[in-house]
Amino acid sequence: MITQTSISYYGLNYVEHAEADFKEMKAHGVTQVILAVTEFDFDFWRPNIPAIVDKAHELGLRVLIDPWGNGKYFGGEQVSKFLQDNVENRQVSALTGEKLPYACFNTNSYRDYFKNFCTTLAREAKPDGFFWDEPHYAFPKGIASITGGVADDWTCYCPVCRKRFEDYYGYPMPRYMTNDVKQFRWREALVVLSETSKALKEIDPKLEITCCVHATQNGYYVSEYRGYDNWDMVGSCPYFDVFSTTIVNWALPEDFYLDITRRTVAIAKKYGKQSERWLMGYYKQPKDWKQVDRWVDLAVAEGVDRIAAWTYRGGYGTVVGAPDALKLWDTIGENYKRVIRG
Numbered sequence: 558m559i560t561q562t563s564i565s566y567y568g569l570n571y572v573e574h575a576e577a578d579f580k581e582m583k584a585h586g587v588t589q590v591i592l593a594v595t596e597f598d599f600d601f602w603r604p605n606i607p608a609i610v611d612k613a614h615e616l617g618l619r620v621l622i623d624p625w626g627n628g629k630y631f632g633g634e635q636v637s638k639f640l641q642d643n644v645e646n647r648q649v650s651a652l653t654g655e656k657l658p659y660a661c662f663n664t665n666s667y668r669d670y671f672k673n674f675c676t677t678l679a680r681e682a683k684p685d686g687f688f689w690d691e692p693h694y695a696f697p698k699g700i701a702s703i704t705g706g707v708a709d710d711w712t713c714y715c716p717v718c719r720k721r722f723e724d725y726y727g728y729p730m731p732r733y734m735t736n737d738v739k740q741f742r743w744r745e746a747l748v749v750l751s752e753t754s755k756a757l758k759e760i761d762p763k764l765e766i767t768c769c770v771h772a773t774q775n776g777y778y779v780s781e782y783r784g785y786d787n788w789d790m791v792g793s794c795p796y797f798d799v800f801s802t803t804i805v806n807w808a809l810p811e812d813f814y815l816d817i818t819r820r821t822v823a824i825a826k827k828y829g830k831q832s833e834r835w836l837m838g839y840y841k842q843p844k845d846w847k848q849v850d851r852w853v854d855l856a857v858a859e860g861v862d863r864i865a866a867w868t869y870r871g872g873y874g875t876v877v878g879a880p881d882a883l884k885l886w887d888t889i890g891e892n893y894k895r896v897i898r899g
């Protein structure tokens with residue numbers, strides 16, 4: 558049974574405009590808003606964020622705050638104020654030593670910045686929870702992955718990561734990805750999210766945490782190694798409540814979508830979490846609109862608890878809008894209304 562139907566939303570400037578959009582979401586069967594709060598929003602629009610969360614609550618919508626694209630460590634098109642303000646604490650290429658436009662989330666500088674961003678919003682805006690949106694190391698996107706080519710380079714080889722690696726293993730960090738490097742990357746990647754999630758639950762134990770990782774195969778031959786591809790490690794984190802996997806392009810085979818969906822539900826059940834699957838509600842649309850119905854039915858049949866789509870109005874008016882953005886939004890809305898709470 559589907560218990561939550563979510564849509565992401567990044568139009569959060571004026572309360573009265575958000576109110577109209579929230580009413581449209583309600584009419585599309587949405588129960589939960591994934592509020593994409595950028596670093597600029599946090600820095601500039603702070604007074605209106607609590608008022609917008611209040612308005613969503615008043616209209617009967619749950620709200621999860623998504624630190625969208627924060628540090629470019631999370632997924633998203635937004636620009637990062639952390640990177641603008643810090644020339645250090647960036648992820649570094651293992652092969653070339655170049656500093657990259659991604660915050661290194663293993664540095665105390667970024668960990669403090671991120672925790673403060675979230676705990677401040679928890680206290681001021683009082684959302685229902687937080688949404689960790691495609692956290693990742695810069696490289697590799699894929700070791701022969703379905704979404705990218707073969708990758709040799711990887712991150713992070715910054716001074717902080719290298720020192721921590723050597724302190725732990727007793728030898729210098731290699732420049733090639735060994736099993737120790739993989740384990741180190743998985744373990745360190747979870748620290749920033751675990752610590753922040755724990756801090757949020759200490760503010761309010763009812764705050765709910767969704768961790769949404771890339772929808773990758775992670776098989777014997779194919780894995781992405783972006784830090785959160787070890788789903789058992791992510792699923793077993795005691796501070797996460799919902800295990801979620803991200804969008805699969807409509808053009809990919811249904812078997813791939815089914816495989817991701819099954820493994821998502823299996824990991825969630827294994828660790829006593831809710832499961833969530835995402836639909837592509839922007840950029841691309843299916844050739845046959847009935848594919849939306851079929852993929853939603855498939856999620857229901859596989860026992861998914863929550864479905865979500867990126868984004869409000871199919872990305873209408875943005876560079877990542879679907880060709881028929883409003884039709885995609887309406888189609889997702891029809892499906893939400895069809896399946897919400899059985």
Ligand SMILES: [Zn+2]
Nearest residue numbers: 661713715718
């Ligand atoms: Zn680093």
